[in-house]
Each structure stands twice: as structure tokens, then as C-alpha cells.
Amino acid sequence: MAIQRVGAIGGGQLAWMMAAEAKKLGLELIVQTPNPNDPAVIAANDVILGAIADAKATEKLAVLCDVITFENEFIDLEALKLLAAKGVCFRPSLDALSHLLDKYHQNCYFKNLGLPLPEFIALESSEKIKSPFGFPAVLKARRHGYDGRGTFIVNSQIELEEIWQRCDRPEMLLEEFIDFDKELAVIAARNSKGEIVVYPVVETFQKEQVCRWVIAPADVSTEVVEQINTIAKTILEKLDVVGVFGIELFLTKDDRVLINEIAPRTHNSGHFSLDACDTSQFAMQLRAVADFPLSSPQLKCHSALMVNLLGIETEQIKARLEKLAEIPNSYLHWYGKAESRPGRKMGHITVLFSAEPAQSWQAIAKEIESIWYG
Numbered sequence: 295m296a297i298q299r300v301g302a303i304g305g306g307q308l309a310w311m312m313a314a315e316a317k318k319l320g321l322e323l324i325v326q327t328p329n330p331n332d333p334a335v336i337a338a339n340d341v342i343l344g345a346i347a348d349a350k351a352t353e354k355l356a357v358l359c360d361v362i363t364f365e366n367e368f369i370d371l372e373a374l375k376l377l378a379a380k381g382v383c384f385r386p387s388l389d390a391l392s393h394l395l396d397k398y399h400q401n402c403y404f405k406n407l408g409l410p411l412p413e414f415i416a417l418e419s420s421e422k423i424k425s426p427f428g429f430p431a432v433l434k435a436r437r438h439g440y441d442g443r444g445t446f447i448v449n450s451q452i453e454l455e456e457i458w459q460r461c462d463r464p465e466m467l468l469e470e471f472i473d474f475d476k477e478l479a480v481i482a483a484r485n486s487k488g489e490i491v492v493y494p495v496v497e498t499f500q501k502e503q504v505c506r507w508v509i510a511p512a513d514v515s516t517e518v519v520e521q522i523n524t525i526a527k528t529i530l531e532k533l534d535v536v537g538v539f540g541i542e543l544f545l546t547k548d549d550r551v552l553i554n555e556i557a558p559r560t561h562n563s564g565h566f567s568l569d570a571c572d573t574s575q576f577a578m579q580l581r582a583v584a585d586f587p588l589s590s591p592q593l594k595c596h597s598a599l600m601v602n603l604l605g606i607e608t609e610q611i612k613a614r615l616e617k618l619a620e621i622p623n624s625y626l627h628w629y630g631k632a633e634s635r636p637g638r639k640m641g642h643i644t645v646l647f648s649a650e651p652a653q654s655w656q657a658i659a660k661e662i663e664s665i666w667y668g
């Protein structure tokens with residue numbers, strides 16, 4: 295039976311962008327989200343109000359849908375397994391997700407596959423903690439981290455102990471600090487027939503562990519792109535993924551590619567694809583989970599710059615958005631979130647280029663940021 299109604303766990307900006315693409319594909323999108331003011335609520339065909347980890351709400355969602363996919367992975371996996379056992383179709387599968395929801399399990403899974411990643415250890419709550427990698431090192435929450443929340447660069451033993459105590463000595467992950475040359479990311483999709491597409495590799499720029507802007511395509515060698523494509527295909531095939539994954543990577547100064555982390559869904563680093571590619575990552579997720587053939591992920595312009603618009607406290611939001619909209623070849627996406635908190639992703643702007651820009655990427659991104667942040 296053809297898939298017609300897609301459920302999404304999560305109703306934030308990713309589901310909001312998916313909802314617009316669902317309409318174009320003639321699909322219905324029904325979201326499960328805790329707050330009636332969440333961005334996707336109005337855009338979706340229907341909504342189940344419930345927390346992301348509320349499997350009872352997902353049970354109600356399942357009644358309305360042919361397949362359930364994810365915009366948020368902070369789910370209760372064990373509770374959802376009971377629904378899967380009753381025949382609810384999750385794409386990607388819960389088996390695939392079971393390797394990815396905890397960053398330590400994720401790293402172990404990639405290490406066992408022989409994929410390249412930073413050295414890491416798990417910190418247990420009972421032990422005296424030490425860094426076998428020296429300092430700086432990177433302390434990470436094993437679950438529920440996002441936008442750099444839960445990731446701490448620690449510079450000394452004292453700092454390591456202090457932050458760990460402040461977090462209540464939970465089980466965490468400690469990673470070797472990578473003095474990277476670039477941070478890269480890629481979006482890849484796979485459908486149930488095993489067809490795979492990989493988007494152009496992008497370069498991402500973070501400040502204080504939060505992504506500020508993204509350049510597509512990244513200025514890297516074809517060898518690096520090939521290595522990344524192989525990593526993406528390996529992960530999607532080994533996990534038998536049906537859906538879209540965002541893969542964050544480091545490129546070291548000696549041109550080694552290391553996996554940072556995987557998001558088992560669409561990702562901020564793929565937002566450029568809405569305006570810059572033949573098929574957006576949101577349409578691709580729907581195509582994959584609804585058994586459509588996948589379509590071209592290629593850029594339809596020379597290059598693109600995506601800048602996140604993070605929450606600011608000002609009376610001038612409208613005036614600044616109007617100014618941003620005047621940028622030639624730009625596409626502004628405002629998520630309509632009810633509350634603007636500093637650092638919260640409120641929208642993004644993508645600028646398309648038909649040739650190498652005269653200014654540096656850095657300079658253009660800085661100009662956009664200066665309009666937005668003042």
C-alpha cells in the first residue's frame with residue numbers, strides 16, 4: 295500500500311520545513327510535539343500534543359500514520375520498541391537508532407566498523423576521573439546534548455573535575471581534542487530499496503560550540519570528498535537506514551577525516567539544500583521514508599552560504615529581517631518561534647552564488663551577522 299501519511303516525532307523547525315515539502319509531494323504530515331506554539335503545528339496536517347519521549351502520544355500518532363520518522367531523537371527507545379512489535383513502522387528503524395542515541399554507544403559502533411573518529415573513553419560516575427588524552431580534552435553528555443549544550447572543552451584536571459561535579463558526576467564521554475583544520479558535514483539519504491544519495495560536503499563554522507554558518511560546497515580535495523562519501527555510505531548501509539542522516543566531521547591538519555557525530559535525521563548543516571539543491575534534505579527524508587525514488591541532491595548554483603539567525607534581545611527584529619531580505623539572491627526562513635532566547639535557532643538565511651564571490655566567505659557571513667546581531 296502506498297504511503298500517504300507520514301508522522302514525525304518532533305515539531306520544531308525541521309518538521310516545519312518538512313511540512314512544506316510534504317504538501318509539494320502530495321503527502322500528509324502529522325507531528326508529535328509538546329507545545330501548541332511549536333513551529334510545525336500550524337504547517338502540519340495534524341498534531342498530537344505530547345512530549346518527544348511520550349510513547350503513549352506516539353501510539354496515537356501511529357493510528358494516524360502509515361510510517362513514523364524523526365525530527366528529534368530524544369525518544370524513549372524501549373517504550374517505542376513495544377509499538378514496533380505491534381507493527382508500527384519507524385524509519386529509520388529503532389534498531390538503527392539504538393546504536394546512535396547515546397554518544398558513547400555511537401562512537402563504539404563506529405570504532406567497531408573501523409571508521410575513523412577521535413579517541414574516547416566513557417567516564418563512570420564512581421571513578422576518579424582522569425584524561426588519558428591530556429588537555430585540552432572534550433567532555434560530552436552521552437545523551438540530550440544539542441547546539442553545544444552538553445559539550446565542554448576542558449583545559450585542565452581541575453576544570454574537568456569541576457565541570458563533571460557541576461553536572462552531578464553523571465556518566466559522560468571524554469574525547470581527545472582535535473585541533474582541526476576544518477569542520478565538515480554531509481547529509482546522506484537511503485530508501486528501502488537501498489538507493490543512496492549523498493549531498494555536497496559543506497564546511498561549518500561554530501562559535502562556542504554552536505553552528506553560525508555553513509558554506510556549500512566545502513573547499514576540500516576530491517580525495518576528502520570521496521573519503522566522506524564512503525563513510526556516509528558505510529554508515530547508511532550497515533545500519534540499513536531508511537531516511538536521512540546528518541554526519542558531522544573534522545578534517546585534521548594532515549588531511550585525515552574523523553567522524554564527530556551523527557544526527558539520525560535532517561540537520562542544520564543541510565538547510566542550504568532548501569534553496570540551493572535540486573531536492574532539499576526535507577523532501578529527501580520524505581521521499582526515503584515514503585518509498586519514493588530518491589532524486590538529485592546536487593547544487594543548482596555555484597555555491598551557497600547559510601547563516602543561522604540565533605535569538606537576540608532587541609525591539610528591532612522586524613527591521614533587521616527586512617534588511618536581510620534585501621540581500622541579493624537571498625532566501626530568508628523565519629521559524630515563527632513564540633519565544634526568542636539568546637542562542638536559540640530562530641531562522642536562517644541562505645545566499646546563492648552563480649560564481650566564486652569576490653569577497654571571502656568569512657566577510658560575507660560577517661556582514662550578514664552584523665545586520666542581524668547589530
Ligand code: ADP
Nearest residue numbers: 432439440441442443445469470471472500503
Ligand atoms: P552538539 O551535539 O551539541 O552539536 P558536538 O559534539 O557536535 O555537540 O560538539 C559541538 C562542537 O564542539 C563541535 O562542532 C566542535 O566545534 C566542538 N568539538 C566537539 N568535539 C570535539 C573534539 N573532539 N575536538 C575538538 N572540538 C570538538
